[in-house]
Amino acid sequence: MDLPLRALPEDTAVEGTSLQIGELAGLLGYSLKRAQLRVFDDFLRCMAPLQLTPAQFSVLLLLDNNPGRNQTEIANTLGILRPNFVAMLDALESRDLCTRMRSPSDRRSHVLMLTDKGRATLARAKKLVTTKHEARLIEVLGPANHAALLGMLATIARDF
Amino acid sequence: MDLPLRALPEDTAVEGTSLQIGELAGLLGYSLKRAQLRVFDDFLRCMAPLQLTPAQFSVLLLLDNNPGRNQTEIANTLGILRPNFVAMLDALESRDLCTRMRSPSDRRSHVLMLTDKGRATLARAKKLVTTKHEARLIEVLGPANHAALLGMLATIARDF
C-alpha cells in the first residue's frame, strides 16, 4: 500500500511534531524569563525545609548586611513597593525571624533587625543555597560561565 | 567643635549611605529576575506604538511559525496554562490579529491562524524588536557576550 504522494508544505508542521519556536530563541527577554522561572523553581525546592521564598531570603540577607535600617530603605533596595512590604514583614515577624522596633530618633520609622532565630535560619538557608542550589548551577554551566553570566546580568541591570 | 570620638561599627551603615546587597549579587536567581524586569520594561517601551506585550508578541511569532495548531499546543509551548490562554486569544482576536477556526477534522479544537493584519503587525513588531530593543542590548553587552548569554540561558532552561 503506497503512501499518498503529496507535497508536505514547509510551513505546515507535521502532526505530532514539536513546534518551532523560531526567532523566540533569540529574544533575550524570553530566554531570561524562562531561565528565571527554572531557577526560582529550583530555589524553592532546595529551600523547602526552611520554607523561604526567594524574596524572603533576600530580605533576611539584606537585614543581616544592613541592621538598623527602616522599612522604606530595605524595600526600595529590593525593588519592593512600601505597601507590599508590610505583609512580607508581617509574615517574617510572625515567624520570629525579624523584629520591628520604633526608632527612638524618628518615631515614625521602624528599625528592622534579625532575631537570633532569624540569623540561625539565614545561616542554614545560605548553606542550602550554596551547596544545593548554586552548586548545581555551577555544575551545569561551568564555573567560568557562571561567573560571566552573573557579570552580564549585573551589566544589564546597571547599564541597560 | 570636635567630632565625638566614637567607633563606627563595620556592620552599621552610615546614615544616607546606600545599602550593602552583599551576597545577593552572587545569587543567580536574584540577578536573573532583576535583569528580566529591565529587559521586559524596555521591550514594552520599544513596542509601545504597537501595544504588544512580550507574551502577545511570543504568541504572534509562534502562530506565524506554526500555522494551523490548536490552543493547547500553542499554550503548552509557551508555558501558558490553557485556561489563561483563552483571554489572551480573545484580546488578540478582538484586535483582528488572529483567528480561531473550528477544525474540520476535530470539531472540538480551534485552528489558529494569523490574519493579514496580524502578519503585518508581527512584521513591524519584529523590526522594532531588532532595531530598537535587541540592538541596544547587543550594544551594551557586545555581540559575543550577547550570544554567549543566550546560550547560557538556553542551557539553564534545558538542562537545569
Next chain:
DNA sequence: GGTTAATGGTATAGTTCATAACGATTATCA
C-alpha cells in the same frame, strides 16, 4: 454501542504588583 480520554471553555481563587489615601510624626520656614 459504551467507556474512557481529550478538547476548549468557564468559574474561581491565590499571588503578585501597583496606586491612592490616611493618621501619626517630623521637618521646613515664614
Next chain:
DNA sequence: TGATAATCGTTATGAACTATACCATTAACC
C-alpha cells in the same frame, strides 16, 4: 511660634498573572 509640607508605616483597592477543578462536546477505542 504656628502653618505647611514631607515622610513614615499602613490600609484599601484594583489590575495582572497564575493555578485548580469542573463542564459540555467530541473523539478514540474496545
